[in-house]
Amino acid sequence: xxxxxxxxxxxxxxxxxxxxxxxxxxxxxxxxxxxxxxxxxxxxxxxxxxxxxxxxxxxxxxxxxxxxxxxxxxxxxxxxxxxxxxxxxxxxxxxxxxxxxxxxxxxxxxxxxxxxxxxxxxxxxxxxxxxxxxxxxxxxxxxxxxxxxxxxxxxxxxxxxxxxxxxxxxxxxxxxxxxxxxxxxxxxxxxxxxxxxxxxxxxxxxxxxxxxxxxxxxxxxxxxxxxxxxxxxxxxxxxxxxxxxxxxxxxxxxxxxxxxxxxxxxxxxxxxxxxxxxxxxxxxxxxxxxxxxxxxxxxxxxxxxxxxxxxxxxxxxxxxxxxxxxxxxxxxxxxxxxxxxxxxxxxxxxxxxxxxxxxxxxxxxxxxxxxxxxxxxxxxxxxxxxxxxxxxxxxxxxxxxxxxxxxxxxxxxxxxxxxxxxxxxxxxxxxxxxxxxxxxxxxxxxxxxxxxxxxxxxxxxxxxxxxxxxxxxxxxxxxxxxxxxxxxxxxxxxxxxxxxxxxxxxxxxxxxxxxxxxxxxxxxxxxxxxxxxxxxxxxxxxxxxxxxxxxxxxxxxxxxxxxxxxxxxxxxxxxxxxxxxxxxxxxxxxxxxxxxxxxxxxxxxxxxxxxxxxxxxxxxxxxxxxxxxxxxxxxxxxxxxxxxxxxxxxxxxxxxxxxxxxxxxxxxxxxxxxxxxxxxxxxxxxxxxxxxxxxxxxxxxxxxxxxxxxxxxxxxxxxxxxxxxxx
Numbered sequence: 001x002x003x004x005x006x007x008x009x010x011x012x013x014x015x016x017x018x019x020x021x022x023x024x025x026x027x028x029x030x031x032x033x034x035x036x037x038x039x040x041x042x043x044x045x046x047x048x049x050x051x052x053x054x055x056x057x058x059x060x061x062x063x064x065x066x067x068x069x070x071x072x073x074x075x076x077x078x079x080x081x082x083x084x085x086x087x088x089x090x091x092x093x094x095x096x097x098x099x100x101x102x103x104x105x106x107x108x109x110x111x112x113x114x115x116x117x118x119x120x121x122x123x124x125x126x127x128x129x130x131x132x133x134x135x136x137x138x139x140x141x142x143x144x145x146x147x148x149x150x151x152x153x154x155x156x157x158x159x160x161x162x163x164x165x166x167x168x169x170x171x172x173x174x175x176x177x178x179x180x181x182x183x184x185x186x187x188x189x190x191x192x193x194x195x196x197x198x199x200x201x202x203x204x205x206x207x208x209x210x211x212x213x214x215x216x217x218x219x220x221x222x223x224x225x226x227x228x229x230x231x232x233x234x235x236x237x238x239x240x241x242x243x244x245x246x247x248x249x250x251x252x253x254x255x256x257x258x259x260x261x262x263x264x265x266x267x268x269x270x271x272x273x274x275x276x277x278x279x280x281x282x283x284x285x286x287x288x289x290x291x292x293x294x295x296x297x298x299x300x301x302x303x304x305x306x307x308x309x310x311x312x313x314x315x316x317x318x319x320x321x322x323x324x325x326x327x328x329x330x331x332x333x334x335x336x337x338x339x340x341x342x343x344x345x346x347x348x349x350x351x352x353x354x355x356x357x358x359x360x361x362x363x364x365x366x367x368x369x370x371x372x373x374x375x376x377x378x379x380x381x382x383x384x385x386x387x388x389x390x391x392x393x394x395x396x397x398x399x400x401x402x403x404x405x406x407x408x409x410x411x412x413x414x415x416x417x418x419x420x421x422x423x424x425x426x427x428x429x430x431x432x433x434x435x436x437x438x439x440x441x442x443x444x445x446x447x448x449x450x451x452x453x454x455x456x457x458x459x460x461x462x463x464x465x466x467x468x469x470x471x472x473x474x475x476x477x478x479x480x481x482x483x484x485x486x487x488x489x490x491x492x493x494x495x496x497x498x499x500x501x502x503x504x505x506x507x508x509x510x511x512x513x514x515x516x517x518x519x520x521x522x523x524x525x526x527x528x529x530x531x532x533x534x535x536x537x538x539x540x541x542x543x544x545x546x547x548x549x550x551x552x553x554x555x556x557x558x559x560x561x562x563x564x565x566x567x568x569x570x571x572x573x574x575x576x577x578x579x580x581x582x583x584x585x586x587x588x589x590x591x592x593x594x595x596x597x598x599x600x601x602x603x604x605x606x607x608x609x610x611x612x613x614x615x616x617x618x619x620x621x622x623x624x625x626x627x628x629x630x631x632x633x634x635x636x637x638x639x640x641x642x643x644x645x646x647x648x649x650x651x652x653x654x655x656x657x658x659x660x661x662x663x664x665x666x667x668x669x670x671x672x673x674x675x676x677x678x679x680x681x682x683x684x685x686x687x688x689x690x691x692x693x694x695x696x697x698x699x700x701x702x703x704x705x706x707x708x709x710x711x712x713x714x715x716x717x718x719x720x721x722x723x724x725x726x727x
Contacts, residue, residue, distance in 0.1 A: 022067075022091055023065045023067065023068070024065075024089035024090060024092065024093075025062070025063070026062070026066060026073070026093075026094050026096060027060070027061070027063075027093055027094070028060070028061055028096045028098065029055075029058070029059050029097050030044070030060075030075055030097065030099075031059055031098075031099055032080075032100060033099045033101045034102065038055070038057070038058050038059025039059050039100060040058075042054060042055045042059075042077045042098075042100070043074075044073065044074070044075050045074055046066070046072070046074075047084070048359060048360060049071070049317065050313045050317065050318070050319040050354070051066060051316060053236075053260065054233075054235060056235065056683065057678070057681065057683055057726075058681070064262050066089060067316060068089050068091060069088070069089060071086075071087050071089065072084055072085070073096055075100060077100070079102065079103055080100045080101065080102060080103055081100060081101045081103050083098050109121050109132060111128045111130060112207070113128060113179070113207040113225055114127070115216075115414075115449060116404070116416055117406070117414055122488070122535075122537050122542075123483070123488075124481075125449065125457045125479055125480075125490075126209060126459060126492070127209070127490055127492070128207055128208065128209055129152065129154075129207070129592075131151050131152065131206040133204055136200055136206075137645075137674060137687075138632075138634060138645055138647045138672060138674065139151060139647075139649055140244070140674070142200075142693075142718065143196045143200065144196050144198045144199075145157040145195055145196060147203075148195075149651050149668075150651060150670065151649075152208065152606070152630065153606050153607060154168060154210060154590050154610075154628075156624070157195075158663070164195055167624060168223040169210055169211075169223060169586055169608070170550075170588065170610040170611075170612030170624045171222065171223035171552065171584075174498070175222040175498060175552070176224060177217050177220040177221040177224070178228070179225060179227040180198065181228070181229060181230055182227060183348075183350060183370075183400070184368070184370070184398065185198075186348075187370065187372025187374075187396055188372070194344065197303060199254045199271040199273065199305065201242040201244075202231060202271060203228055203229070203231065204231045204232070206227070207225075207226075207229065208225070208227075209224050210224040210531070210546075210548065210590070211224055211492060211494055211496075211531055211550060212224075212495055212496030212527050212529035213225045213494065214463060214477075214496050215445060215447060215461050215462060215463050215477040215494065218420055218465065218475075218497070219422070219465075219497055219498050221496060222496030222497070222525070222529075222550070222552060230269070232258060233258040233267075234258075235260065235726040236259070236260050237725070238256070238257070238724075238725070238727075239256070239257050239258075239725045240722065240723065241253070241254070241722065241724075242254045242720065242721070243722075245719055245720075246716050246718035246719070247713065247716045248276050248713065249276040250275040251272075251274050251275070252272070252274075253273075254271045255271070256270075257269075263312055263314075264311070264313075265310070265311040265312075266309075266310055267308070267309040267310075268307070268308050268309075269305075269307045269308075270305070270306050270307075272302075272303070272304050273302070273303050274300075274302035274303070275301060277296045277300035277301070277332075278297065278713045279296050279704075280297040280699060280700060280701050280704070280713070281297075284703050284704035284705050285704070285705040294337055295334070295704045296333075296334070297708060297711050298711045300331070300332040300333075301330060301331045301332065302329070302330050302332075303327065303328065303329035305326070305327045306325060306327075307323070308325070309321060309322070309323040316356075317355060317356040318353065318355050318356070319353065320353040320354075321352055322350070322351040323351070324347075324348065324349045324350075325346075325347070326346070326347050327344075327346040327348075330377065331344075339378060339380055340376040340378045340379060341376075341377045342375070342377070343374075343376070343377040343390060345372070345375075346371065346372045346373075347370075347371045348370045348371070349369050350367060350368040350369070352364060352365050352366035352367060360408040361405075361408060362406050363403075363405050363406075364402075365403050365404075366400075366401070366402045367401050368399075368400045368401075368402075369397065369398070369399050370397070370398045370400075371396070371397045371398075372395075373392065373394075374393045374395075375390040375393060376391045376393065377390055378391070394427065394431065395426065396425070396426050396502075397424070397425045398423070399425075400422050401421040401422075402420050403418060404416060404417070404418040405418070411451075412451040413448065413449065413450055414449040415446070415447070416446065416447045416448075417444075417445075420441075420443045420444075420445070421440070422441050422442075423440040424439050424440070424502050425438040425502070426502045426506075431507060432507060433506060433508045437502050437506035438502065439467070439469065439499070439500070439501070439502050439506075440468050441466065441467045441468070442465075443465040444463070444464050445461060445463035447459065448460055448461060455484060456481070456483075457481040458478070459477075460476075460478040460479075461476070461478075462474055462475065463476075463497075465497065465499075467499055467524070470499075470500075470523055473497060474495075475494070475497045476494075476495055477492070477493065477494035478492070479494075486537055487534065487535065487536055487537075488535040488537065490531070490533040490534075490535075490546075491531070491532050493528075493529065493530050495526065495529075496526060496527035497524055497526055498526075499524050500524065500525075500556060504518055504522060505519065505522060506518045510572065513574070514574045515567075515574070515575045517578065518578050519577055519578045519579060522579070524554065525555055525556060525580070526553050527551060527553070528550070528551050529549070529550045530550075531547065532546070532547050532548075539596070541593070541594070541595045542593070542594050542595075544590075544591070545589070546589070546591075547587075547588070548587065548588060548589075549585065549586070549587040550586045550587070551584075551585045552583065554580040554583070555580065555582035556581075556582075557578070557581050557582050558576040558577065558578060558579075559576065559577060559579045560574060560575065560576055561575050561576070561577045562575070581616070582614060582615075582616045582617075583615040583616055584612065584613065584614050584621060585613055586610055586611070586612040586621070587610070587611050588610035589607075589609045590607075590608050591608075592604075592606040592607075593605045600635050600636050601633065601634065601635050602632075602633075602634045603633055604630070604632040604634075605631050606629065606631075607627075607628070607629045608627075608628045612626075621657070623658070625654050625655065625656040625657075625663075625665075626654055628653040629650075629651070629652045629653070630650065631649070631652075632650070633647065634646070634647040635647070641677060641679055642675070642676065642678075643674075644674070645672075645673065645674040645676075646671075646674075647671070648671055649670045649671075649672065650667065650669045651668045652666075652667040653665060653666065656707065656709065658707045660707075661706070661707060662707065663700075663708060663709045665709070666698055666700070666709045666710055667696070667698075668694050668696070668698065668710070669694070670691065670692065670693050670694070671691050671692045675687065675688045675689075676688075682727075684725050685723075686722070687722040687724070688719075688720070688721055688722075689719065689722075690717075690719050690720070691718055692716070692717055692718075693712070693716040694715050695715065696715075697714045699714045
């Protein structure tokens, strides 16, 4: 018996060794057909597997430890014709080279947000606006808010002491769903998500879908979805550092290390930003009197973000990942203004798996937990608190589970079936009844992409939602695309949905004699969105026009209610409670034109008009400018080891409406230059950025408390340096 066991062990060892040896390595070089030059950053992958890589600066690629068998290997890059080969791998090294040609019609970057499936942006059935990596680099923004203002007129950012207030086509930030790598960006103060926690230098691209998108994304996606996709290099080794600085000790730095070790991929990033802040005016309004103040329009702050993602291919069909991030931010006030500063923490943890079935079919499971904490951080002794003590204002937790099944039915049909669970919990002593509360939704959705004829595509589906408080609701959506040569015609209808938040349902706190109350009988806020669009696209010029209407019903707002019997003796002067009492409508036009001009010049012009009304009060919506526009002119030229980009970027918009006095109209112009050096063949790249913000030196220097058009402190010079190594 002992000898049998030994023999079995030896056989198992020899079999395992033999199986381990039966692996193949793939190598190759990819060059351009027109001139034979090597092509860098070409995506190379095996179809219907998790296996892929990109080419290096010499046009070379390598894929190791692939099981023997038959595959289709594909090479693709923006601006080049997709190329593929049917191959059979044998043991050892297999060489497959590609010669790629320029595409007769560039379809642009692949986007995923509109349909949750990959499409070239110029052929996507759902209209998707793209802010590319190249545009971000050209704009050289100092923060995320500046990035949006520089590059998209349908988005506007209003400054505020509690954070930036975002609007999309006239609707406020609570109706805009922000995704970071496809996951909800969670946590904020006063209804303002802290978008500046996102470092622009970490962004690969931004996909923007205007209009109701609750079919795929559920609650909050009434005005639209902004999906921020971060950089994750596919090189074997990638190390980069980007540092920028300008006036008022404004500094930002982003560091990244990416390791692709066969089946294992590690993506690590660390970011830091800070500023000393500034005043626009040394005066403020005190009722009807102007008095001296130390308050700053832009408060000093410092923040840190760490992110780690680990991806592992268990097999050629199964890939798993785990990802975590930690963010902290201090917002500092002058001691004469507040006894405390603000301190924020956000910890996020996610994980998931993707299983490739036959053909292009797959099943994916994702879990995401995001915990956001908001504190007062005392900088002097106050009552029973000591300098440096933290007092928790609220602690929010979001748990989100997504399950998705994708099925490609023939060549003309793509089906998605999904399920989602979302639970929001909050702890806030003195602001919630019992100190804590939670609310959850469960939903099922189905979407079908159909190519009815050669030139007509249709996307249709619905989501069924079950909420803890208000029961069942559905959000259908349908979009159609008709392609005629260089023209695209689109039409869309979608129903948007926003569930009441924990605060709106359960808040109950007193401030300066007023009690603010939630309401557990609230209904969801809903919208009906319609749009029509037309595009003309070729390799020289692209022009798009889109008209839309978005009507939002059951808006939640405070309404005064009768006092309780004991209120007067307790010093309570008024009570306000949340109700579904308002309705708004936005309608407008988005126009964009981009042209590739001779001698390396490009021109971009975009314009957005929005008519946004509160239908109950019959007045314009606050924080909305009717007319906004962007313009850019760029020049680009490449020599052997040096590339130059010089750009002028402008933002123009008219007055922004407020009931107690409008924010001023303004126009800003920015000049940026980027100088990229590749002195070695070792993969080192140096990029130097320099420019001028706010060339015309516009400053909105009205007293603090006014509705500022902008927080710009005037003309500002900036410098930046990127050091990048890849292999």
